[in-house]
């Protein structure tokens with residue numbers, strides 16, 4: 357797969373009312389897991405609606421390198437899995453590009469195998485902390501035979517001398533860490549337990565059960581989840597329809613709210629309650645978001661959203677809500693820039709270890725575009741300007757972060773002056789359709805000159 361050569365800036369400018377219908381591409385979290393679990397299961401898995409973003413394609417390449425057969429026929433992805441316990445040692449380092457999810461979940465998946473696996477990634481991924489996954493894997497006996505300082509990639513794992521199941525309390529709100537431990541448990545004899553004090557997205561639990569893993573979840577009196585998985589069971593191929601990505605939906609959603617006169621429909625949005633914090637917050641801010649045709653598809657709630665431009669008001673977003681909207685804070689900060697009064701976001705410590713330090717990147721981008729904001733250690737306060745008067749005119753440094761790029765392009769659609777981002781190439785990691793979809797609604801976004 358190609359590495360990105362040079363940065364391509366893009367500019368968004370104040371746009372007429374957005375109108376029309378857009379359909380969301382597949383959810384990134386579910387797409388990664390579909391390739392992984394399908395590649396691991398016995399027999400055939402068929403996937404429709406898969407997100408064909410670069411991050412997910414890297415996961416597909418990794419599964420192929422370990423013995424899965426993956427091909428696209430028509431609009432279906434067809435996988436012949438290896439069978440649980442039967443992954444093969446890859447001949448070359450696994451290159452996960454920009455993807456935290458792909459790399460961290462795969463470390464769990466392969467760590468307990470009796471083989472040597474090397475993980476590499478781009479400049480952004482190579483800065484991100486991997487100790488959060490390596491620590492529990494070490495407890496399970498996995499050998500980290502090489503890693504860059506601070507437990508970073510490139511790193512090399514070798515299987516345990518003796519594998520041991522563990523009970524692990526996840527110390528930060530992270531679905532990636534939870535998932536890595538559960539996946540390591542898949543290939544470990546006995547019962548591996550993950551204790552999750554704060555619930556994060558539950559796609560791993562739901563999907564592993566769907567593939568036939570023996571997994572149970574119990575929530576105790578204090579709301580703490582205990583997830584138990586029995587190792588070395590059989591997984592069977594499944595038919596999966598991937599619902600649309602609510603994190604991607606956040607971009608047209610906020611755009612329609614802040615561009616006056618807009619009225620759009622966003623089709624096929626996953627409404628799993630571990631993912632809907634942005635919608636809850638925007639509703640509290642006074643957003644007009646209507647759920648049209650709510651339905652269940654493949655065990656997940658899905659709906660279409662009708663969104664009309666709205667006069668937003670600042671709110672305080674509680675820390676407990678962070679896991680259900682962790683990737684949506686950059687675009688929420690943009691919505692807050694057009695709201696009346698102050699929006700205060702709490703409990704943002706995890707934003708510092710995403711594709712960029714998102715808290716710093718958002719605060720700098722807002723400041724560069726005339727938005728009054730305060731960055732705290734794990735908080736952000738934004739004082740908005742309804743109508744966007746005097747906002748914009750700045751260039752935003754994206755630091756290889758797709759969500760920073762998309763969020764500030766959305767800002768440019770409603771700000772008085774255009775907003776430029778220094779690079780748009782990373783958008784293809786999670787939402788390759790973004791530019792076409794936004795311009796199709798009437799948004800003025802193009803190459804910067």
Ligand SMILES: O=C(O)C1=C[C@@H](OP(=O)(O)O)[C@@H](O)[C@H](O)C1
Nearest residue numbers: 385457529530531532533682683
């Ligand atoms: O499990 C997943 O699919 C994801 C978990 C989250 O990361 P953390 O586990 O680091 O919070 C999220 O930010 C990421 O985009 C996808």
Ligand SMILES: C=C(OP(=O)(O)O)C(=O)O
Nearest residue numbers: 454455456457458683710
């Ligand atoms: C944090 C993200 O992804 P990842 O951790 O998979 O790189 C994201 O998509 O916003």
